[in-house]
Amino acid sequence: MISRFLSFVILVPLAILIVVFCVANRAPVTVSLDPFGTLPQFVYQIPLFLALMAALIVGTVIGGIGTWFTQAHYRSAAWKRRQEIDRLKREADDARERLRQERESRAAALPHATGTALAAPRPV
Structure with a gap:
């Protein structure tokens, strides 16, 4: 019962912060997958919060896989x-x-x- 309460106390404010962050960072940014800048077909316009959330998810998955192997x-x-x-x-x-x-x-x-x-x- 206490763990549910603590999870609720921690996760609800965290979810509110994530929603506020996503709403505040809706402006599109240019993301380029070309390290040399010579291929324009590898350039994308996506919202900033989407790029940051994708980086966070990919980092979490890679970290979990690394931990599993170690x-x-x-x-x-x-x-x-x-x-x-x-x-x-x-x-x-x-x-x-x-x-x-x-x-x-x-x-x-x-x-x-x-x-x-x-x-x-x-x-x-």
Whole structure:
């Protein structure tokens, strides 16, 4: 509940600022994709707020991709740990099953010991 309230308190003023910025910067600017200025077909007239918002979105996407690549080793280590945990759980389950079968076979081999069970090992 508190996180929703904080999100509301932060995002509403931010949205208002973005709308005010976009309304105040509607004038067209020339954007050229030609670094040498020799090709006029790579020149566009777009509103300033659109150019800035596009740059902000592209920067956020590129930053997110860069972060994702730099954190790849953490994801790899987590995957390896998960595989190791799963392997150890399977080994522990197999060991418990073998112990249960061994107890049953010993109990069956001792017919005179009716009603007595083998002592279970103490948990560690």
